Amino acid sequence: MADARKDWSFHGGVHLDDHKAESTGQPVRRLPIPDRLTLPLHQHIGLSAEPVVRVGDLVKKGQLVAQASDYVSASIHAPTSGRVVGIGPQAVPHPSGLYDACIVIESDGKDAWTDLPEPMTDYATLPTADLRERIRWAGIVGLGGAAFPTAVKVNTSGQRPIDTLVINAAECEPYITCDDMLMREQAADVVEGIGILRHLVGARQCLIGIEDNKPEAAEALRQALSTKADTGTEVVVIPTLYPSGGEKQLIRLLTGREVPSHGLPAAVGVLCQNVATAVAVADAVLRGRPLIERVITVTGRGVRQPGNFRVAIGSAADFVIAQSGGYSDAVRQLILGGPMMGFAMQHDQVPVTKATNCLLAAAQDEVPAHPAERPCIRCGECVKVCPAQLLPQQIFWHARAHDFDKAQDYHLFDCIECGCCAYVCPAHIPLVHYYRFAKTEIWAQEREREKSDLARRRHEARVARIERLEQERKARLRQKKEALEQKSGESAADPKKAAIEAAMRRVAAKKAAQPPEPETPGGE
Amino acid sequence: MITAILTIAGLATLFGLILGYSAIRFRVEGDPIADQIDALLPQTQCGQCGFAGCRPYAEAMATGEAEINRCPPGGEATMIALAELLGRDPVALEDEAAAEKPKSVAYIVEDECIGCTLCIQACPVDAIMGAAKQMHTVITDECTGCELCLPPCPVECIHMQPLGATPQTWKWPYPADTVTEAGHG
């Protein structure tokens, strides 16, 4: 089985200098908790969390401070004890540089825990809904960078049954080593997390995909598996080729199955989770701990001591870098994430979030200055390397022309923004930038359309309501009139009244007989 | 030869009947062109086009009575989409300045509101909540920014607030517009 697997590969990809050794020399070091922690309410895919604390409240470490506001959303907990000193817009790690709603906590230095829920050590006997609820409570999101709420991802009811759990330990992006170090040091926790996830989705087997540049981590995992006597789980070493850690690419490498365009891995019976997420699941289920800290890589020649650090979520990037040894003189740019998929920050006063896996303080030669874009020469290099088997130059062509329908015809939304195409493009076209531009434009158009549909519905409802009220008013008037007429009919016994009425009728008849007179007969 | 002619004639009659039947059976109710035009309009219901809302303007365009350049909230993009749909030539917007106004929503200064309900009656999409002698408020998500509630307010307590981008609604700039770009090697 393992031998057959070797034959599978994904299309394209590029060989990159991995720059991993710089940050794997030292064990993961826990950084102190800063005086101020800034917790963005939107650290995940889905709706922002809803604050459940107010300014001035005292909070304990691990206490819920913002609640998932929707099915696809994630709760946020206080990473330490202290006081809520602000709820409002703060700088957040986002390519726009815009501010977003955050809860700011000032640490009291005690780091005192709140009461945590009971560990669920007997998880194998518990209903899966309870386990999912625990994961949801803990605010766990995919820690590989995408930050999709894990409780939603593991809810596979109503989908095809899952037979294979794929654990993403590829960590294919250069410079980033936080998963590598986590596996070396906490392999047992990874294996525990895998056990829980397998039980949750009923996967018969688990495949851990790990690139061959991480032999220590692979060995640690094998050790942990053998001591746990876990038989259905296998460590599969794959060749180092960027982007082997893309979800669809890794599934293809490990199982040979092709996730359909627009489809989820569940469509081919697979659930994919990152290693760090598995550890967070183990922490939540077996230790009752919410997700309040994570391991991040601080690297690049722009820092004095590259390494991996366990930091409280909400710690500011400048604090993390200062604590880890500070910038070196070579620093030119701070990148959040890796050199391929990350984005440059305008400044370093932004918090580390659940999605932050790497702070890359790059020297000049680590992010080459972008040479001016030249026209596409149709060399097809981008097509050769695209792991999603797209036609990058076609998508680029249409995105550049603002022709978003055509860009979508060429499957813009299957692009995983891996950057392989831009990396090889001899014309130096910032291809991914064009794709991101097109994607956000299309989303904006969709939002506009939804908004205008809502306005149309509400306007039509209003017009209909006004019309109905008018009709009702008229109907009431008519009724009143009829009632009046009836009354006058009853009182016909009175000869005097009858005479007056007869006179009125005569006048009316006369009026009606005069054609040029526009006045309506029988009026008041 | 005769059979061929008869067959073709027979087929022609048959298809004619099918077509005739379908034309009656599957007749589309309403005015599909006006519907398609209406779908392109932003539904602000502001009346800046000179009609009593988006739908009446759509109907006027469908009959060719109105030009396609009269919708400031839709701007250039809507005009071009209309030109494409109707096979007309793009024309310059009638009111360029109005089209460049940033998207805004109405905001009621609640301390100043006297609860007269006049704005509620003016709002084309029922986005204002309130009752007589009680403070009113605008449901931001439903406000189209048409500004129709501004003139009726006797105490001028309604202001337009531009809708700024949030990280969730922010759009990547067009690459050629940005001089430096980082991250992607």
Ligand code: SF4
């Ligand atoms: S960025 Fe998108 S188009 Fe370019 S190689 Fe990666 S998946 Fe293909």
Ligand code: SF4
């Ligand atoms: S690699 Fe660049 S120049 Fe070559 S076809 Fe693709 S976009 Fe064009």
